[in-house]
Amino acid sequence: MDATLTRRQLVDWRTAIFTIFLVCGLGFASWASRLPSVKQVLGIDDFGVGVLLFVIGAASIVGLSLANVIVARWGARRGMFATIVSFGIGVAIAGLGVQFLESYAVTAVGLAFMGLGMSATDVMMNVEAAAVEQSFERTLMPLFHAFFSLGTVAGAGFGILMAASQVGVAWHLWLVGAIVLGAGLVALRFVPSREIVHDDPATAPTRKERFAELAAVWRDPRTYAIGLIMLGMAFAEGSANDWLTIAVVDGHGQTEATGAIALTVFSVAMTVFRVLGGPLVDRIGRVWTLRILAVTAAVGLVTFILAPSLPVAFIGVALWGAGASLGFPLGMSAAADDPTKAAASVSAAATIGYVAFLCGPPVLGWISHQIGILPTLWIIVALIAMSGFASGAAKPIAGSKVGAGHH
Structure with missing residues (x-):
C-alpha cells in the first residue's frame, strides 16, 4: 500500500509535476520559435522544414507507444528520468546539428530524440498529475496543463528575444536543453514512489500483471x-x-x-x-x-x-x-x-x-x-x-x- 504523505510532501509532489509540465512546454516552443533561423542556416525550403516536423511527429507517436510500456514496466517516476534525458539531449543535438555542423541529418536525429522523449514524458507527467489530483481530492488537472501553456508562452517569448539578439540556434537550444534537464531531474527528486503509478518494484504487480492491466x-x-x-x-x-x-x-x-x-x-x-x-x-x-x-x-x-x-x-x-x-x-x-x-x-x-x-x-x-x-x-x-x-x-x-x- 502507498504510505500516507504529509501535507509538505504532497505540495512538493504537486510543485514538481508543475515544473515538469512547464519545462516541457518551454522546450517544445523554444525549438518551434527558431524554425526561421533553422531554415536559413540549413539552406532548406518549406518541404525540408516539413520533413523535420514529420520526424518530430513520427518520433512522438513512437514515444506515446513506448510510454505505456515504460509505465507498465518501470513506473512513471523512474520512466521520466530516462525520457526527460532523451528530451533535453535531443534539444541540444538539434542545436549542434543546425549551427556548428550545419547537418540536416544530425538535426533530424536530435529532433527524433526530442520528439520521443517529449511525448513519452507527456504521458507520464499526466499519469503523475492524475495521482496528485486524486491525493488532493480536488480538480487540479487543468492547472497542470496551464503550466504547459505558460511554458510554451515563455519559450516562444524567449525565442523571439534570442532571435532578435542574433544569438545562435545552438547556444539558445543548449541553454534550453540544460534548463529542461536540470529543472526536470531536480523536480523528479521530489516525486514520491507510489504504488498507484507502479513506482515501487517491491509492492507493484508483476510484469505480466502490469501488461495484462494495460491490455484490459x-x-x-x-x-x-x-x-x-x-x-x-x-x-x-x-x-x-x-x-x-x-x-x-x-x-x-x-x-x-x-x-x-x-x-x-x-x-x-x-x-x-x-x-x-x-x-x-x-x-x-x-x-x-x-x-x-x-x-x-x-x-x-x-x-x-x-x-x-x-x-x-x-x-x-x-x-x-x-x-x-x-x-x-x-x-x-x-x-x-x-x-x-x-x-x-x-x-x-x-x-x-x-x-x-x-x-x-x-x-x-x-x-x-x-x-x-x-x-x-x-x-x-x-x-x-x-x-x-x-x-x-x-x-x-x-x-x-x-x-x-x-x-
Missing part, C-alpha cells in the same frame, strides 16, 4: 468514450496552433501580424480558462463543465468562420480557445477515477488524445488544400459537437472524490 484498459468502453472527448478537443486545440494564423490570412484576408495576434488571443483564452477551470469543475461538476465548454468552442469557431469583420472574428477566437481549454485535461482526470488502474487508463487516454493532436493538423492541411481553410474548419465544429455528446463518459465513478461538483 483497451477493452473498456469507457476508455474509448473518454477518448472521443479528448479527440474532439485535441483537434480543436491542435488545429488552432497550426492553422489559425493561416485561416486569418488566407480565409479572412488579414496580415501575418494579425494572424499572430489571433493565435495569441487563442492561447491566452485557453491558458486563463485552464487556470480557472479547477474551481469551476469542483463547483458544477466535470460533465456539465465539458458540455458548456463544448458549446462555447463550437459557437466560437462558427463565429470565426462566418465573421463579417475582424473584431467579430477575434471574439470567435477567444470563445474557441476558452471552450477548447479543458477537454484534454478533464479527459485525463476522468481516466484516473479508478485508482487501481489509473496509470494504465491515463496512458491509454493520453495516447488517443496525443495521436489526434499530432495527426489532426496534417490531415486538415490535406483537406484544406482541396476545399480551402475556412470550409475545412467545419470538420472541427463537428468533432467538438461529438466531444460534447460524449461528455457524459467523464462522470466520476462511484467513490471518486474528484470532478463530481457540488451545487
